[in-house]
Amino acid sequence: MTLKQKMILLAIVPLVLSMASVTGMIIMKSRALVDAEVGALERHALNAKKAELKNYMALALTAIDHIYQNAGPDDAEAKEKVRSILKELRYGQDGYFFIYDRNGVNIVHPKQAFREGGRWLDLKDVHGVPVVKPMLDKALAGGGFHRYTWEVPTTGQVTDKISYSVMLDRWGWMVGTGIYIDDVLRESDRIREDVSANILEMAVGMAVITFAGIVMVFASGVAVNLGERRLADRKLKDLTRRIVEFQEEERARVSRELHDSISQILVSVKYAQELAMDRVREGADDALGPLEKGQEALRQAISEVRRISRDLRPSLLDDLGLSQALQALAREFGERTGLRMTIRVAEDQDTLSPEAQTTLYRVAQEALTNIERHAQARRVSLHLRHDREGMHLRIEDDGRGFDSVEISDRTRPGQGIGLRNMAERMQFHDGSLQVISSPGGGTKVRASLPPTNRVLDQGDMSFNRDAHRETERE
Known part of the structure; x- marks a missing residue:
């Protein structure tokens, strides 16, 4: 059943x-x-x-x-x-x-x-x-x-x-x-028969009402079931469409990065090697310079490959856990963008399941990517803490902000895909995502996961400021 x-x-x-x-x-x-x-x-x-x-x-x-x-x-x-x-x-x-x-x-x-x-x-x-x-x-x-x-x-x-x-x-x-007194008894019997007939009629009416109620409940259940099926089908179609959009967007991003960075670097390496070979054939003494430039370009290509690979699946998340991965992500973001970063991360609380850790990491990654692309911010802070209610990630910036209601409107295709992906990742783990933003007022992204996503029960774990590392980078 x-x-x-x-x-x-x-x-x-x-x-x-x-x-x-x-x-x-x-x-x-x-x-x-x-x-x-x-x-x-x-x-x-x-x-x-x-x-x-x-x-x-x-x-x-x-x-x-x-x-x-x-x-x-x-x-x-x-x-x-x-x-x-x-x-x-x-x-x-x-x-x-x-x-x-x-x-x-x-x-x-x-x-x-x-x-x-x-x-x-x-x-x-x-x-x-x-x-x-x-x-x-x-x-x-x-x-x-x-x-x-x-x-x-x-x-x-x-x-x-x-x-x-x-x-x-x-x-x-x-x-x-x-x-x-047979007339009295006949009248009494007649009254009882009339009442019995009325009671039987009432019982039949109540049975009809009950049957009608059962039919209504069953019909309502069928209607709700059909409605839920249609809604589930629409959600499944919408989810499939968003997954395809996300996959295509991710492929386009990787393709752009390979073309704009790796491909150009490899082309420059090819030119440097050809120049060095020409000078060697000519018997010139300055063939070492182009080789050194090619070697530097190869180092850049290796660095880009590592960055792209880390974006696809950060090795630090598997090797060292969520805390170290978030710190590395925030530090690299600060170095790459030149923004002033404040990092406060609980280093000894990687007790979440691997899937939950990946979810929080992707939320942080998406939030920092949005800041880099759209916020025009000067200061960014990333905080990770835990308490009895679960694990909490907070990312804030002082950028130009946006209308969070309009951006997250699901009825407008192509709008707020990143925010929807972040919210759906959190909902999958019974978590919550809150985005607070207004034009000119900066943006706050708050993600919380309940304790049910922990893989270890370490008792009551209160927030300890000494267990966090706070660094500021200009």
């Missing part, structure tokens, strides 16, 4: 997890809220049903009160009248009254006549919930409600029912009535 794929995965996984967590939390909270709301509605509806039952019971008791109050405990005629009244008393579609004695014997049941005369104290509903005994207990306690399941007379379906029972103490009768 590539780094970009890992980055896309790291972007998608938290998105999916966060959306799943949010969706799950919303679903849980929604269900809890719905359960609480539905529970409150059910309680309110059941309380209304209970109040309705109490009212029906009060009406029934009022209907038999004139008989019950004037009858004795064993008044069979009064009991039969009360039994007849309650058996015929109805309310609603399925509302009726029933009577049981203290032993659970049914006295009146308008909808299930087969129960009359039977003992039903241990009767239970389809769920195993006792029916008669709890109603008797509530009635003996002064009246109360009992919930169970019972058959609806008009439909034959079994559903939840709430009964209210009271006791006619003088006769030992329990009078009860009940009301079915």
Whole structure:
């Protein structure tokens, strides 16, 4: 798995997890809220049903009160009248009254006549919930409600029912009535189904949003990948072009130096030798002079070859290290240009890798070459120091300066190639290059390499002025 794929995965996984967590939390909270709301509605509806039952019971008791109050405990005629009244008393579609004695014997049941005369104290509903005994207990306690399941007379379906029972103490009768609450349960189920549908719709919407987010992340990753590829291709083309330009520039420089110096010197040596040979043939005594001039020219040619070779790859950098190579470069520059040089170099800190040393040397070489060609300076300073943050090279001159922003503009072909090469060399080693210049204000070139480019760990190395050599040359 590539780094970009890992980055896309790291972007998608938290998105999916966060959306799943949010969706799950919303679903849980929604269900809890719905359960609480539905529970409150059910309680309110059941309380209304209970109040309705109490009212029906009060009406029934009022209907038999004139008989019950004037009858004795064993008044069979009064009991039969009360039994007849309650058996015929109805309310609603399925509302009726029933009577049981203290032993659970049914006295009146308008909808299930087969129960009359039977003992039903241990009767239970389809769920195993006792029916008669709890109603008797509530009635003996002064009246109360009992919930169970019972058959609806008009439909034959079994559903939840709430009964209210009271006791006619003088006769030992329990009078009860009940009301079915299937309408309340249906409404609660409908609300729950609606909410479940809404929750499912919301979950689907969140899934769609999550999928859209994943698609957007993936598309963004593809777009960024394509953009980076195009940018990398452009940079590669630009780098290739600059490498070719640099190679051609270096070849042109070497060609010019070979033609302008080595070739002319060798031509002068050839002329000196021909002149000496002519004088020898003529038997003249002054043939030694042209030979001496030719020998001097050969020494100059050898010196030029060494200089060109040193510019291509300084042997001091390989043999003695960065410190000595920079000092030799600065001294030779001062001797060649006649500029006043200040050199301060840490001599005992050649701990950089060979590649990093070459980079700093090339930066110094390019900076001094630019000073020689363009600066028209009188004084130049070269400082090399180190600290905990790495190695630092600073080259300054008091020349005419330039507009560093305009010169380093990468959009203008041919402008600032040297500065770009210096900056790219430093960036390759995670270093930095800072060029500060303004017209008439001189130029400062500061190059820094981090400690990661060191090949040895020599502990804390603070800048020590005694470890530097400072020389001034007029």
